[in-house]
Amino acid sequence: MATVKASAAVSHVGRIRSNNQDSGYAGRTLFLVADGMGGHAGGDVASAIATRRIAEADSDYDSTTEAAAALEGALVAANRQLAATVADHSELTGMGTTVSAMILQGDRVVISHIGDSRIYLLRSGELSQISTDHTFVQRLVDAGRITAEEAMVHPRRSVLMRVLGDVEASPEIDSMVLDTRAGDRWMLCSDGLSGVVAFDEILELMSADAGAKQVADRLVKASLDGGAPDNVTVVVVDIGEPPAPATPPLIVGSAAAPLAIGQLEPVRARGIRLTPFRPHPVQETHFEPDSADYFDELIEEDARRRRRRRFVWTFWIVLLIAAIVAVFVLGYQWTQTRYYVGESNGRVAIFQGIQQNLGPMSLHELHTETDVDVADLRTYDQQRVEQTISAGSFSEAYRIVQRLEDSLE
Structure with missing residues (x-):
């Protein structure tokens, strides 16, 4: 039976933002990363509510079916809790959070995922991205319209198509069950890492002969060295023989501290203390509904943007060629006067x-x-x-x- 040899969770506010809207959890069998969005304190609240609610599913299960039902049920319950919080505090309307979570059950891993946080697996020196981003640009990549490299710098790379929040009562959650074995290294992260650090560098850092905590620290540092325009949260899980005693559960990021929702009297929202917040001007990741009409509209807008870009490039190339030809013709005409x-x-x-x-x-x-x-x-x-x-x-x-x-x- 596969067991957790070591785990670590690290979260950093990054170099641009003034508060941390990420949350991370490394428990006995449950591990997750949540990346909040919604402006001001909304992201803080969303990721913290989701993390603390889903952490209640950190338990032993008799089967993967039971574990999968518990994990997906925890995400759905977190979604309801977020909607209830918005109902009590209308200034948080539109807040949401991504969640990438996994439960270790025997020799299997149960995964639930929504949004653009990611889950990676390093096995026998090969790194695989297990989760699929629920983003507009990932749709474009899947449709063959842009490359993965182009997606990294696309102007709509921050548009999420699916999140937990107050928008959908029954969000569509990706769930899967995979095998795991001794020697595997799992990594969950917010897009503050995957959006800054290249895949090959992530592979190199995760392949290092170092402990889970050291690897997590190095991954966060790589994001900081790359400018870290967003919060960055990393959870690393090594599978193997566990030490004694086991590492106690660890919460990092916004879920590890009191949260803020506005200039209100402190209130209780499902057991989480909400306190005043400090706004910050950094542009947030934002959510758009995962509907066919809206997606088609974004596709058409992206096509118009590409056509404009091609027109501008064609114009300047033609202008450059015309200038070169003009210089050549004038130069030749001058030589014929000599x-x-x-x-x-x-x-x-x-x-x-x-x-x-x-x-x-x-x-x-x-x-x-x-x-x-x-x-x-x-x-x-x-x-x-x-x-x-x-x-x-x-x-x-x-x-x-x-x-x-x-x-x-």
Whole structure:
């Protein structure tokens, strides 16, 4: 039977935001990350309510069916609790939270997921993303409209299509049951990590021969080194022989502290103390309904954006090409106003252009070949003609030829 060898949970506010709207939990059998959204204290409240409610499912189960029902039921109950909190505090309308959670049951892992927090599995040196983001850009990736790399910088990468909150009474939750075994390393994280640190770097950090706490710290530090524009929360779970005694449950992030919902008298909301909050100006991740009409509208808007981008790029490319062509034409026309005196077939000749080539294109041509043999000229004049004598016009070149002829007499 697979057991938890070690686990760790780390949460950091990041380098931009003024408060932490993430929550994380590392328990005996249950592990989760929740990323709140909704503005001001709404995200704090949402992730904390969800985390504390779902943490009640941290128990031993006789089967994966029982564990899966308990975990999904806990997410649905958290969703109802969020709706009830909004009903009591209308200023929190629209708040919500992502949740990525797993329960270890025997040699299996039961997973429930909604939103864009992620679950990864490192097994035998290979890292796999287990969860699928419920985001607008993930829809575009799945549809083949953009690449995963483009999704990282897409202007709508913050749009969530599914969350727990006061929007849907019965949210659609992804659930699955997977095998696990000794040596596996699981990692749950908010998008403060996955949206900043590249997959290959996550693989490298998770593959390190280090404990769960050290790996979690390194992952958070990688996000901070990358600018950490959002809160970042990481939970690492190593599967293997457990130490004695077992690590006690750990809560991090907003669920580990009193929360704030507004300038109100402190009240009780399902056992959680709500206290005044400090607003912050950082733009929040936001939620849009997962409806076909809305999704089609976003797809069309994204298509319009791509068409505008292609038009702008095409315009500037055409403009650049036109500028290069104009410079080339004007430059060539200027070269054809120049002349020089040189040698052609052993005789003194006048050439139009300059004595240079542009790739396979010659910038000069023979204009007039005289009857004066170069060999008849004085040694000094021979060298000058062989090296060419520049002239600003045909008349100037013609006068040079006349002076060379006069020198023969």
